[in-house]
Amino acid sequence: MGKFDRITVDPAKMNGQPCIRGLRITVRRVLEALAVYPDRTEFQREYPELEDEDIRQALEFAAASLDDRTLELVAA
Numbered sequence: 001m002g003k004f005d006r007i008t009v010d011p012a013k014m015n016g017q018p019c020i021r022g023l024r025i026t027v028r029r030v031l032e033a034l035a036v037y038p039d040r041t042e043f044q045r046e047y048p049e050l051e052d053e054d055i056r057q058a059l060e061f062a063a064a065s066l067d068d069r070t071l072e073l074v075a076a
Helices: 027-036 040-046 052-065
Strands: none
Touching: 027 040, 027 052
8 A cells, every 4th residue: 555645534624534635525536537537538627626646546545445355246
C-alpha cells in the first residue's frame, strides 16, 4: 500500500468519508464516475479539478481497502 497524501478524512466534511485533497469529492464518487465515464476525456471534462494522481490514489486506496478473500462464484 502506498502513501495516500491526496486522500483526506475530515469528520466535518462529507460525514468523514475519504475525499480527494479536502475537496467535497469522495473516493467512492471518483470510482462511480470512472465506471460511468470510461473515457478519461469525458471524465476530465466532468471533473476538471481532479488530477491524474488523484484518480490513481483513489483507485489504489479502494483496492487497499478490499479484503483479499477468495470468493467462490456460483453460475446462475
